[in-house]
Amino acid sequence: MIKRRISTIVIIFIGFILQTTALHAIELADVVPNILLILTVCYSYMRGRTSGLLTGFLCGLLLDMQFGNVIGLYAFVFMTIGFLCGYCQKIYFTDNYILPCVLVGISDLFYGIYYYVTEFLVRGRLYFGFAFTSVILPEIIYTLIVSVLVFRLLNVLEKFLAEKKEEV
DSSP states (O other), rough: OOOHHHHHHHHHHHHHHHHHHHGGGOOOTOOOHHHHHHHHHHHHHHHHHHHHHHHHHHHHHHHHHHHOSSSTTHHHHHHHHHHHHHHHHGGGSSSHHHHHHHHHHHHHHHHHHHHHHHHHHGGGGGOOOHHHHIIIIHHHHHHHHHHHHHHHHHHHHHHHHHHHHHHH
C-alpha cells in the first residue's frame, strides 16, 4: 500500500517535470500533452474516487504553484475530474483502452473550457471559436494519443505492484 502511494507521488512529480520542461521540445501546433490530466484520469479510473480526488488535488496544486494566478483553481478542476472519473472504476478493465481514452478526452475538453473561462472570458476576450480550434482541440488530440501509452505503462506498474503485494 505504501509502495503504491510512493510510486504514485513519484510518477506525478515525473509527469509534472516532463510536462513543464521536456515535452516542450516535442510540442505540436504549440500544444503540449497534459500529462497531469492523464495521470489524474488514469489513477481515478484504476483506483476509484478517493484516489482520483487526491491525485487530482496534488496535480492541480503543482500546476497552481507553477502557472496559476490564484492557488486552488487548477486543484479544484483536477479534483473534480478525478472524483467524477473515479465513478468508472467499477467497470475497470485492464485490456480496454476505449473508456480511459473517452474519459481523458472529455476531461481535457472540460479542462480546456474551464481554462478558457477563467483565463480569457473573464478578461473580456470572447474568441471561443479561435481558442477551441487552435488550443483546446489540438490539445485534446495530442493528449489522447499520449494517454494510450501512459495508461499502458500505468497498467503494467499496477500489475507489478499487485504481484509484489501478493508475495508479501
